[in-house]
Amino acid sequence: MAKPLLCGRMEIGRIYNIKPTVVSNTWIHRGVLSYEDAAIVSGKPVWPGGFVESLALPPGSRGRQLDEVALAALEAEQGARVRPRKKGELPALVGAQEYAELFGVTQIAVGQAAKTGSGLVAEPDYALSGSKVWLLDTVLDHAPATMETSRKKLWVLRDKVAEALQEGRYDGPGSFFSQRGNKAKPPTP
Structure with missing residues (x-):
């Protein structure tokens, strides 16, 4: 595509x-x-x-x-x-939250790996509104290198998460819009 x-x-x-x-x-x-x-x-x-x-x-x-x-x-x-x-x-898209879920690590670990250029994280396909975004295919193509580079083999691809993202049925972290700022606060009685 x-x-x-x-x-x-x-x-x-x-x-x-x-x-x-x-x-x-x-x-x-x-x-x-x-x-x-x-x-x-x-x-x-x-x-x-x-x-x-x-x-x-x-x-x-x-x-x-x-x-x-x-x-x-x-x-x-x-x-x-x-x-x-x-x-x-659109093809399946991955942000830091979905990336973390794909490999069973924290979003912080994804962010640090992306900053350091350690080879754990693929080069992002996009920088959208200040956030890194990957095509799922990019992440999956890079998965063997991610798992090989991982110390103590902590980064392991979760096939079920990849399948859910690919099929458009992913409902894990990052899959819903999160309100920020004043709109995120509950109304005052």
């Missing part, structure tokens, strides 16, 4: 020349964007690039104007070859 264009809040802000907070505070609140249209990776929404592109209003109208130059630059940076319109068209 060709590598898809993906967008988090920061990428949407970039290609529409708006602040990422407008994406989360205004677009989602007004129904322009929905978490239903996003894949949830490590608790964060990731929207298909073609879907995000389709949100643009016609040139010359007021409102959501797509910056074609910024879109092309993002597509080049990601090495994306397709612009899927639906989350069901």
Whole structure:
């Protein structure tokens, strides 16, 4: 499968020349964007690039104007070859939480391994809104090296987690959207 264009809040802000907070505070609140249209990776929404592109209003109208130059630059940076319109068209994606679950380690261990370049963690396919994201195929292709490099053989691929991710039925850590900030706090009575 060709590598898809993906967008988090920061990428949407970039290609529409708006602040990422407008994406989360205004677009989602007004129904322009929905978490239903996003894949949830490590608790964060990731929207298909073609879907995000389709949100643009016609040139010359007021409102959501797509910056074609910024879109092309993002597509080049990601090495994306397709612009899927639906989350069901996306390949299985892995963030740090899912990576940790795949190998039975902590998310902290994944983060440290990614920083040190120890060979335990594959090079990420994306940096979306400040988070590393991998295609599941990248992680699985790198799995033999991960397990070989692991001291005391602590990193062991969990086939059941890989199958669940591949089949779109994964419901472990990172699989649901987690509210942050004031919206995460329970209402005051």
